[in-house]
Amino acid sequence: MGSGTNIGRVRGLGSAQEGAHHWVMQRVTAVSNLLLVLWLVFSLIRLPNYEHELIIQWLSSPLVAVPMMLMLVSIFWHLRIGLQVLIEDYVPDHGVRFGLIILLNFFAIGGAALGIFSVAKIAFTGVVA
Amino acid sequence: MAGASGSESNRPLSPHLQVYKWGPHMLVSILHRVTGDGMALVGVPLLVWWLYAISAGPESYEYFLSWFNFYYLGYIILVGMSFAFFEHMFSGLRHFVMDAGAGYELQTNKMWSVAVPLAAVITTGSMWLYIVFKNF
Numbered sequence: 331m332g333s334g335t336n337i338g339r340v341r342g343l344g345s346a347q348e349g350a351h352h353w354v355m356q357r358v359t360a361v362s363n364l365l366l367v368l369w370l371v372f373s374l375i376r377l378p379n380y381e382h383e384l385i386i387q388w389l390s391s392p393l394v395a396v397p398m399m400l401m402l403v404s405i406f407w408h409l410r411i412g413l414q415v416l417i418e419d420y421v422p423d424h425g426v427r428f429g430l431i432i433l434l435n436f437f438a439i440g441g442a443a444l445g446i447f448s449v450a451k452i453a454f455t456g457v458v459a
Numbered sequence: 460m461a462g463a464s465g466s467e468s469n470r471p472l473s474p475h476l477q478v479y480k481w482g483p484h485m486l487v488s489i490l491h492r493v494t495g496d497g498m499a500l501v502g503v504p505l506l507v508w509w510l511y512a513i514s515a516g517p518e519s520y521e522y523f524l525s526w527f528n529f530y531y532l533g534y535i536i537l538v539g540m541s542f543a544f545f546e547h548m549f550s551g552l553r554h555f556v557m558d559a560g561a562g563y564e565l566q567t568n569k570m571w572s573v574a575v576p577l578a579a580v581i582t583t584g585s586m587w588l589y590i591v592f593k594n595f
Binding site for chain 1: 495496499503504507510511513517520541548551555558586593
């Protein structure tokens with residue numbers, strides 16, 4: 331494509347100069363997902379039981395709360411890019427596509443915020459009496 | 460877009476899914492998208508609900524568990540999500556190799572495409588066997 335003509339740039343056509351960013355971040359978060367979700371799977375299946383009290387105690391440890399929060403960031407980042415590709419592939423209408431991508435961003439940021447806040451609340455308020 | 464007016468119908472059409480002969484590479488590619496989007500739309504909201512329910516207190520957690528134990532619903536979803544995770548994980552590892560430019564030879568590519576879902580089924584099965592023997 332080259333760098334486009336001057337008038338093309340003024341009109342906002344041609345390369346947006348950031349095409350590789352999503353591609354790279356999808357792979358960076360894939361690696362962190364690999365480590366963090368495997369950590370979650372192994373931790374969860376090794377817990378002796380899933381009573382509220384024990385889960386609270388488990389999640390209160392910084393060595394659990396911190397990877398859990400990092401995992402939420404990594405997962406939601408990864409799924410935001412992945413679902414955006416899904417929308418871009420299957421929704422031809424530009425207006426609907428734009429709206430769905432906005433909803434996706436609300437879902438990704440809102441979901442991550444709710445998850446992280448919940449973990450933080452458990453970690454900071456600790457064991458319930 | 461296939462135009463409704465017959466005058467545009469002589470344009471070449473892109474072949475779609477049902478035109479191709481199914482092969483393992485096609486299956487792995489489709490499974491990668493299905494498992495990824497499935498986890499994003501079902502598994503992750505469930506995870507966040509679980510974390511929220513824990514943080515909101517014992518009653519909220521009980522409510523979560525009442526849905527989880529509703530006709531084994533939670534177990535059915537977790538078996539599905541664990542397979543989705545392992546399938547997506549092995550498939551993602553395959554993508555890393557292909558990103559490096561390797562594994563495109565026909566036989567090699569086919570072999571790994573068969574290996575990915577097999578590994579996912581075996582890993583999922585082993586994990587649930589471990590869970591069953593540990594807890595029941």
